[in-house]
Amino acid sequence: MLRNLWRYRYFILASIRAEMKGRFARSRLGGLWFLLNPLAQALIFSIVLSQVLRARLPDTDVDAAYPIYLLSGLAAWTLFSEILGRSTTIFIEQASVMKKISFPRLCLPVIVWGSALTGHVLLVAAILVVFLFFGHFPGWSILAVPLGIVLISAFAFGLGIILGVLNVFVRDIGQVVAIVLQLWFWLTPIVYPPGIVPESFRWLVEMNPMAPLVGIYQDALLYDRWPQPEALAVPALLAAAAVVFAFALFRRASPELVDAL
Structure with a gap:
């Protein structure tokens, strides 16, 4: 499968470029929509919740701490949810193409992954510009963000292929995933800091593999802290296991995919 992906690398790259261009075709704002959507969410949450939560953000005296915390978490979550959500439906959406053209079917989730990753890099760059307007710029710990990108995208990619095949x-x-993603979002410390979670529900946050992955962004971009390796051990193992299982499942199910569609 990996050999086939390499043979079709130009097809994958061309598809990613075409998708990025098509996403903003006839749009006057173009790539600015990468920034406007999360900024709109951050603005809404900030207006509603910042006055309540500002004093509860620990270990920081940054004036715009809550918007920075929120934007950092939303950036990480957007990468995860886009790859997972789109990979879950990609085979059904491209059923007609799969029936007419012969190509490695695994190219489809790889194109989703590449498109989401390209958009995410642009989003992170735009968010850093916004942080400058807040008078805040991360220190050297910003170099931990690529680690977060790798772990989050691998975890979402593996889960996405598994759920996409199923x-x-x-x-x-597909319907269940949309509901679960909404619940998963609120179980992840994005809108709120983990310290305010009641003791009786804290185990939900501790068992959530996305909590430490989102925390990479928040620690690096707001608190200027490096991630703790022991906190990332379980999410990294889950990401690796998801990718390996996804490839095994896809290899077993791929001969029947087109017939089932």
């Missing part, structure tokens, strides 16, 4: 045979999977 969704071909059981169409309810």
